[in-house]
Amino acid sequence: MMHIRSKLSALALVAALPLPAQALNLFACEPEWASLAGVLAPEAKISSATHVYQDPHYIEARPSLIARLRRADLAVCSGAALEAGWLPALQQRAANPDVQPGQQGMLYVAQWVETIDKMESVSFGVGHVHPEGNPHLHLDPERMRQAGAVLSQRLAQLDPERRDAYKVDYLRWSMQWEQKLADWKKRAEPLRGRKLVVQHTTFDYLWRWLGMDVVADLEPKPGVPPTPGHLATLVKQVEQERPLAIVHSWYQDPQSANWLSERTGVPVLSLPSTTAPDEGVVTPADLFEHLLQQLLELERAG
Ligand SMILES: [Zn+2]
Structure with a gap:
């Protein structure tokens, strides 16, 4: 009887200890x-x-x-x-x-x-x-x-x-x-109302949050790679609108952005569309900090 009771209390003790449960x-x-x-x-x-x-x-x-x-x-x-x-x-x-x-x-x-x-x-x-x-x-x-x-x-x-x-x-x-x-929000104030040319709708949420305006997309339709014909139609518009930058993601070929930049003098800005631990952009906060700094640097230079 005593033997069983002590066994049970020992079990209860073990159950009360934090389990070394496997991490998800x-x-x-x-x-x-x-x-x-x-x-x-x-x-x-x-x-x-x-x-x-x-x-x-x-x-x-x-x-x-x-x-x-x-x-x-x-x-x-x-x-x-x-x-x-x-x-x-x-x-x-x-x-x-x-x-x-x-x-x-x-x-x-x-x-x-x-x-x-x-x-x-x-x-x-x-x-x-x-x-x-x-x-x-x-x-x-x-x-x-x-x-x-x-x-x-x-x-x-x-x-x-x-x-x-x-x-x-x-x-x-x-x-x-x-x-x-x-x-x-406070630091981004100078970006409010500034215009941008983009390549795909990748950063649309960010532009919205910053109050920035997309005036042209290098993609003729969402997801369709830029074509020479479409790019040619953007030259005049971009010259008139004077956007802050032509933005593309790190994973995209910069060729189209560079082409338009050479013809309009608007700088190209290459941004990471997500975190990049190998590049020091580790946490979500690192990502927004990086994006904001890149935009502000260009704004100050312009
Ligand atoms: Zn998409």
């Missing part, structure tokens, strides 16, 4: 979600399917990505069809029931955070259009904060033993974020 395995479709998870779930094992020099619209469903998704407890992707060309194939081949659409382990951020520029009807032509709205919502610092709240909740649901830790990390991060937002 998180698969991010894009670097920004890996970076956000790095702040909100520092213990998790996190990997990103893509990097800053890749076009997230077009990714190959490589075996290594399939293997990574197979092991994942949680997949975090932008959604709004950004990954429509490659994620479904990965999900199917990984055959991991946890990360299929509709499961708790599959988080499409755009299902929880409002997108801009939704299309009522889509005419199917060339290029990739975004009928569910612009999926590049991580480039709005306000929406990034909303995404942080959604991700933190999802982490707690999937890993309830760390619920309190996720909450603490989120509260700390969102308080810091609030302060940064105010600081960025």
